Amino acid sequence: MADRSTARLVARLLGLAAAMFLFAVFVMPPLYDVFCEVTGIGGKTGGAARVRDAGVDQSRTIEVQFVATNNGAMPWEFGPRQVELRVHPGEPTRALYYARNPTDRPMVAQAIPSVTPASAARYFNKTECFCFNRQPLGPGEEAELPLVFVVDPELPSAIRTITLSYTLFDVTERSPDLVAKVAAGAAAR
Amino acid sequence: MAHGPAKGIKRWLFTTNHKDIGTLYLWFSFAMFLVGGLFAMIIRAELFQPGMQLVTPEFFNQMTTMHGLVMVFGAIMPAFVGLANWMIPLMIGAPDMALPRMNNLSFWILPFAFLILVATLFMEGGGPNFGWTFYAPLSTTYAPDSVNYFIFAIHLMGASSIMGAINIIATVLNMRAPGMTLMKMPLFVWTWLITAFLLLAVMPVLAGAVTMMLMDINFGTSFFDAAGGGDPVLFQHIFWFFGHPEVYIIILPAFGVISAIIPTFSRKPLFGYSSMVYATAAIAFLSFIVWAHHMFTVGMPLAGELYFMYATMLIAVPTGVKVFNWITTMFRGAISFETPMLFAIAFVILFTIGGFTGLMLAIAPSDIQYHDSYFVVAHFHYVMVAGAVFSGTAAVYYWLPKWCGRMYNETMGKLHFWIAFIGFNIAFFPQHFLGLAGMPRRYADYALQFADWNMVSSIGAFIYGAAQILFLYNVIATIVAGKPVKEAKVWEGAEGLEWTVPTPAPYHTFATPPAVK
Numbered sequence: 001m002a003d004r005s006t007a008r009l010v011a012r013l014l015g016l017a018a019a020m021f022l023f024a025v026f027v028m029p030p031l032y033d034v035f036c037e038v039t040g041i042g043g044k045t046g047g048a049a050r051v052r053d054a055g056v057d058q059s060r061t062i063e064v065q066f067v068a069t070n071n072g073a074m075p076w077e078f079g080p081r082q083v084e085l086r087v088h089p090g091e092p093t094r095a096l097y098y099a100r101n102p103t104d105r106p107m108v109a110q111a112i113p114s115v116t117p118a119s120a121a122r123y124f125n126k127t128e129c130f131c132f133n134r135q136p137l138g139p140g141e142e143a144e145l146p147l148v149f150v151v152d153p154e155l156p157s158a159i160r161t162i163t164l165s166y167t168l169f170d171v172t173e174r175s176p177d178l179v180a181k182v183a184a185g186a187a188a189r
Numbered sequence: 190m191a192h193g194p195a196k197g198i199k200r201w202l203f204t205t206n207h208k209d210i211g212t213l214y215l216w217f218s219f220a221m222f223l224v225g226g227l228f229a230m231i232i233r234a235e236l237f238q239p240g241m242q243l244v245t246p247e248f249f250n251q252m253t254t255m256h257g258l259v260m261v262f263g264a265i266m267p268a269f270v271g272l273a274n275w276m277i278p279l280m281i282g283a284p285d286m287a288l289p290r291m292n293n294l295s296f297w298i299l300p301f302a303f304l305i306l307v308a309t310l311f312m313e314g315g316g317p318n319f320g321w322t323f324y325a326p327l328s329t330t331y332a333p334d335s336v337n338y339f340i341f342a343i344h345l346m347g348a349s350s351i352m353g354a355i356n357i358i359a360t361v362l363n364m365r366a367p368g369m370t371l372m373k374m375p376l377f378v379w380t381w382l383i384t385a386f387l388l389l390a391v392m393p394v395l396a397g398a399v400t401m402m403l404m405d406i407n408f409g410t411s412f413f414d415a416a417g418g419g420d421p422v423l424f425q426h427i428f429w430f431f432g433h434p435e436v437y438i439i440i441l442p443a444f445g446v447i448s449a450i451i452p453t454f455s456r457k458p459l460f461g462y463s464s465m466v467y468a469t470a471a472i473a474f475l476s477f478i479v480w481a482h483h484m485f486t487v488g489m490p491l492a493g494e495l496y497f498m499y500a501t502m503l504i505a506v507p508t509g510v511k512v513f514n515w516i517t518t519m520f521r522g523a524i525s526f527e528t529p530m531l532f533a534i535a536f537v538i539l540f541t542i543g544g545f546t547g548l549m550l551a552i553a554p555s556d557i558q559y560h561d562s563y564f565v566v567a568h569f570h571y572v573m574v575a576g577a578v579f580s581g582t583a584a585v586y587y588w589l590p591k592w593c594g595r596m597y598n599e600t601m602g603k604l605h606f607w608i609a610f611i612g613f614n615i616a617f618f619p620q621h622f623l624g625l626a627g628m629p630r631r632y633a634d635y636a637l638q639f640a641d642w643n644m645v646s647s648i649g650a651f652i653y654g655a656a657q658i659l660f661l662y663n664v665i666a667t668i669v670a671g672k673p674v675k676e677a678k679v680w681e682g683a684e685g686l687e688w689t690v691p692t693p694a695p696y697h698t699f700a701t702p703p704a705v706k
């Protein structure tokens with residue numbers, strides 16, 4: 001019954017289905033990330049930025065607010081050292097967060113940044129950030145978490161306040177390498 | 190070639206006959222319709238009064254989830270695949286489907302898929318409780334342990350649908366009788382051809398979505414987990430990239446059925462045949478570019494909101510063409526109101542109401558208010574129940590005499606119609622009010638001011654549920670003891686090849702292709 005032309009048609013249709021599956025798994029997620037990055041939506045601030053030296057715009061002052069949240073049942077103490085900073089666009093500025101692991105086991109955390117308003121995200125450049133790496137802490141250990149950022153002078157003039165928020169996620173389970181390192185460090189001490 | 194069916198259970202297990210497989214699909218779908226209906230009755234019984242009466246909130250969540258999954262994937266989709274199996278070869282003058290063995294496989298996967306899905310309810314931690322849209326992280330980080338079985342069941346259903354779609358496309362493109370050009374095909378065949386392409390394009394995306402969930406849950410990836418650099422909103426984009434075409438997968442074959450029934454009982458050819466074909470194709474195309482109208486509240490940029498709002502409204506144009514054509518077909522026709530026609534007319538009216546509420550929801554600023562309220566629940570039950578389910582019911586009454594050579598009892602059919610019609614509207618019309626007044630969907634309890642309309646809605650739901658028992662009775666009574674019909678053309682106004690074969694349709698038809706004028 002299944003003659004040659006039917007067999008060829010079925011092969012093509014199966015190919016279409018397979019292509020759509022691959023599209024969903026391998027194309028849509030990266031495409032989504034690229035789209036968010038290009039448009040700056042989602043409030044994601046991206047990785048380390050190379051800052052072009054456009055000079056400091058002394059005429060404007062931007063209020064940068066710092067917020068911290070723990071995701072789900074993350075037990076760490078986590079917060080900003082300063083509630084807000086007033087900065088000029090183009091001026092590299094250093095800010096600090098702190099974290100403490102109050103539990104009796106080594107843990108690893110990942111901070112995910114987000115900027116509000118979302119339209120400011122593409123003008124908020126971090127040259128250095130604790131969020132670029134996962135952060136391991138042994139039992140009872142604490143750490144100062146630095147970041148350095150520059151607000152792009154191109155920031156739309158309507159924006160006067162930027163809120164930078166970090167959500168701290170527990171990634172201990174998916175970071176056995178770092179857990180082992182912290183545990184070894186604690187044992188040596 | 191011309192042997193009859195095998196005897197006993199083996200006939201059904203090993204059959205490659207399109208009529209047998211169509212029958213299997215239809216009975217399976219009806220069984221799932223009753224199971225999903227039972228879940229709905231539990232939901233409405235709990236919501237009959239404010240406060241918690243019958244079930245725990247955890248179980249309530251499993252009921253709303255399973256109701257949606259079973260109805261969409263178990264009841265509505267297989268019903269139309271069953272109709273396609275029965276009718277497409279008869280309508281295009283083919284002896285059978287192009288790939289009869291694959292046809293058998295694609296049916297027999299389904300009972301296993303749903304056995305697995307329903308079995309999760311009895312597992313420790315319960316069944317899926319994250320809604321039929323299974324948004325991450327509810328369905329990943331916070332899912333019950335049974336989620337892996339849910340994922341496996343979805344994979345099986347997807348495989349079954351993809352095989353069914355391939356079979357339908359191959360049949361329509363390669364098996365038409367000589368002279369049956371594409372533009373002579375009945376609309377039911379056209380709508381199914383286009384639906385099959387939609388299925389092929391988006392069921393793999395659904396499979397991709399559950400595969401990514403599986404990886405996130407078990408293998409440490411983070412497609413949808415912000416902690417690892419993923420994004421839960423990505424899940425919603427992928428789901429609705431599948432989900433919106435899916436709602437047209439459900440409704441397009443229903444359009445095809447209505448386009449067959451209305452001309453028969455208006456005794457006029459369908460008005461605007463070619464515009465119907467183009468409108469169907471346009472709807473299918475548009476369905477790929479409007480998905481984020483389900484996501485107006487996730488925080489899209491203004492340009493995105495506006496684009497998805499206008500694109501969604503554009504769908505109302507081809508949809509309006511269809512409604513216009515059905516009404517014009519009826520206009521000045523010699524109409525008679527047999528049961529299939531009653532269901533078809535109710536379809537046109539109620540589906541149009543659902544289309545209008547869809548338009549209201551498409552307006553982004555108002556959707557921010559209506560989203561996830563009972564208004565949305567009312568909208569999609571008008572298009573899916575009064576749309577797809579009414580159309581399926583109409584199809585059964587319309588073709589049952591051809592299938593089994595016996596006529597249903599018209600009085601009983603009309604009784605079924607009126608109980609279903611009234612019950613449906615009592616159940617779902619008040620949900621518009623509840624939604625506009627602010628009642629959120631998917632909760633086991635509600636504030637006191639919503640009590641009255643919830644009670645009304647529950648009563649309507651029980652009436653509509655009871656109507657299905659009558660439906661089952663009518664179908665069985667017809668098969669067992671209906672008045673025999675002999676004429677090939679069961680309905681005097683009917684046109685098409687399916688009415689040229691003897692009644693009841695013999696086991697093998699069109700072994701030699703018919704002549705098509």
Ligand code: HEM
Pocket residue numbers: 322436437439440482483501502504505508543544545546547548550551552556559560561565568569572573576577
């Ligand atoms: C004129 C045509 C239509 C328009 C403009 C439309 C628009 C919409 C919009 C904007 C929503 C999202 C509401 C929200 O969640 O806030 C929605 C939800 C929905 N629509 Fe439609 N719709 C149309 C036709 C249909 C049809 C034909 C079907 C299916 C047969 C359908 C099924 C659904 C379903 C199932 C949902 C809810 C999904 C969920 O969240 O569970 N719609 N519709």
Ligand SMILES: [Cu+2]
Pocket residue numbers: 432433436480482483
């Ligand atoms: Cu939609």
